Amino acid sequence: MAKRLFSSRALPTVLTYLGLAAGLAFADFPILWMLFTSLKSNTEIFALPPRLLPEQFTLVAYRSIFSDPTKVRFFINSYLVAGVVAVLTVLVAILTAYAFSRYSFKGKNALNVFIISTQTVPPITLLIPYFGMVVAFRIFDTYFALILTYLVFTLPYAVLLMTGYLNTLPKELDEAVLIDGGTSWSALWRVIVPLSVPGIVATAVYTFLLAWNEFLFALTLTKSMEMRTVPIGIELLMGQHAFEWNEMMAMSVLGSLPLLILYLFAQRYFLAGMTAGAVKT
Amino acid sequence: MSRSAETMAGRPPTIRKRGLLSYKTRTRVLPYFYVAPATALLCLLMLFPMITVLRYSLQDGAITKKDPAFVGLQNYQTIFSDPVFWQAVVQTLYFTVMSVIFHLVIGLSFALLLNSDRVNPTIRSVLRVLFILPWLFTAVIIAIIWRLLLDPNGVVNGALMALHIVNFKVEWFSSTRTALHALTFANIWAGYPLYMVTLLAGLQGIPKELYEAAGIDGANAFQKLRYITIPQLTPIMISIALLDFIWTMQVFPLVWMTTGGGPIYATEVLSTYTYKLAFSSYEFSLASASAICILFLSMSMTYFYIKHQKAR
């Protein structure tokens, strides 16, 4: 048996599985710990010696979240904002990427640099001028403010991804439509977009992820409890005097579930989208 | 139908004139319409704040004073003469470079493992999902998880001591010697999934014929890796590494919630330095100057990135 295991043919496979096991431990031990912490009572979390598994499984943290309509509202808000942002970002990114991919025009490079450079300003310093602007536009404490903000944050990378992806689709496809008397608009929507579903899905997932997890601007641009999102909900559990550790972990676990499901669905498309997007960028 | 017949007959295809403008003018003007939404959004929502930050950095006492005076580069001088600033620069660079390198190494390793034919496909699909989990959580929670895990009385020390790797409680975030490394480790953990997913996709884009041909030529696994895989993946790796560099320079919640820049500046990075100036010392002008420095550093990376793209 040992001979078979360590034969030169089986060894690489064994090593591969070992590597995967080590990787799994590295990647998921903290996650597992978080999951178990959400199932403990607060007292148990700091017990010594430190224990992974709860002595007494308890769903008190989860019950507390589900029974509080304010907290449930956080999830709804996050879904709404992240969903709308994903859709809008994809739309705007497709348009922009189409131009970058299919046309050369004056100012193209400058625009490219400008788009990427918007990522380089530290958000913390952007906060106050941005906040002032939002107030001036009278969209303070609305979904609209958050949606616009995240749209702007995710556009640069989304444009990058979509441009790279569109670059892999041969220009002949467009030309066929144009020759037949169509406009570039119809070429885009009737031919290009249906073929770019993987790229679109990749962009949508990345955008949703970013919008869902953002904290600083969500906190600053919303005021009333009805508008707050999940990351703020987590931070609210860190009071001045007490941390509700298990509830924080529970909220985090619940918060990651939709992202997980989204990724599971999108996995097939996601990988294909990211290939082309990154390679041919 | 007749048009295509004309084409096949060898005459150049005539594209019917539509609307007012000629085809040529339309093609010249059209791209601007397509980029208009993105440009408008970004100009409107980012340009103004960016310029405001620049303006603050050239004033004295922005926000706190009713009438801040214009003082040119004085704020920059103040920052540059602060030794803590330079310590933050060095530490930020260390933190960023190490994060990017290990993101790459770990991302690539996992991608290779998860792409391997030696692994059962079902297991592979399951593992692919399990491996991206660190990506799904918000920065605040990641900071808290690591703070608790690396607590002197926490699980990590418990495991290390049980395995006799260490025989005392390591004060991970509390000691000047280990704080920055612990922080970098946490950041590496949180950020590798993007690389893994991108490189995994990249691996699947490499034509199998290349490997088969190499196999026929007698190449072993390592040679295949070195001469086929890595060169094919290099463009992707460079793209994502440069972007990650820009993003990692901005990292704030992870550092702030674990160590607050301490102990004794050991984990002070440019983002915490800027934050403290703004919200603890109320020195918004200095904070803006610091922010512009971060922008400058990131822009220089962007410059290399654009040059690299043009070269391809």
Add this chain to the structure above:
Amino acid sequence: MKSWKPLATLTSAAALWALSAAASFADTTIEFIQWWEPEMPAGALRGIMDGFEAANPGIKVKLVSGPYSATHDQIVAGAASGTLSDVVGLDGAWVNGLAKQSAIAPMDSLMDDAKYDRAQIADIVKVGGKSMMFPLASFVYPVFVNLDLAKAAGLDKMPTNRTEFADAAKKMTQADKNQYGWVLPLSLQTPNGIQNDVMSWVWASGQSMLKDGKPDVASDAVVGTLTYIKSLQDAGDISPGIFAKKEQDKVEEFVNGRVGMMIDSLAHINLIRQRNPKLNFGISALPAVDGYTGKRGLPYASWGIGISNNSTHKAEAWKLVSYLMSPDVNGKLVSIANAFPGNVNAKPDFSKSDPLFAEAFKIFQSGKLANEFVGLPVAEELMRQMDIEVQKMFDGQQTAQQAAANTQKQWLAAFAKN
């Protein structure tokens, strides 16, 4: 004539609706930003607001609650963009900076207009001679002692001076069992460990870190305190991990019986009981230097209240402030929050609370509130600067004298700039 009745109902309904609509137009809504709502039992703060609305028809209060750690930043950003709520919940350390930023308004003229009796307020916080904040509820920081650990260590009474405290800490430390006498949180993220756990020793002995309102950190009082806590660390009696600990970590260690004594907020009594009902603990005043017989200073943190400078409803905002500071309401509020009142005439009802509160109240009444950081410019930054020097001292990079001298230099510079 059958149609009379429904018509009459309709008309009166319409009239009522019109009336209420008109009334709501006449309503003023003021906003109140604070971090207290999540810290109190669900609905408690809202209940108090409802009481205010009932007593003041025409004014409605909207509560804006946020996480404590982010509240200060939100107030700064809100003030800078003109969206700050009318009534503002404040921590003593923020007052000076916000006053300088003209974010909060002086309340002297409002008090004069309302002919308010200033003497009933326990402690008005002033900046530049103008009244900027009232402490609504004060959370004092006595010493908590794990009585079981104390008994096991052979101690029979609470330490009353520094020598006894050091002795108790030593006896309660059993490093191999992960048990320590004292815990000290000095994280730089929220450096209030300097205020609550270090400088409090200075104030407990009636000493001061200021002279004529200016820093006097290089004094014997401060150096003596720094030397004292260094000695505790050298003896190995302080729980490890000092530089990364925050207040919450300190409490968790005490709750789990890993630490014998801690200086902590009374607000945690309920938390401790909740987490570990079997924990047997008591409280006592902070020990003073040996031989000190004067009034003991009691460190405290408060929930303060102020008015936004940009508010267009300052009169209504003042009504809410004075309502919350009135003896009855204040007494009720602090009973719920387990704090001590900001109005000297309030009589909090501790009969339903933990018996330890009554004890603490006695300590409170026999000592005096002492927190010299309240009202100082850039107070949080000052704490951070001292924190870093103390960390260097613990790390062996400098002596207590040097730490104090370095802090003095930095503080003088900060005072000069602000």
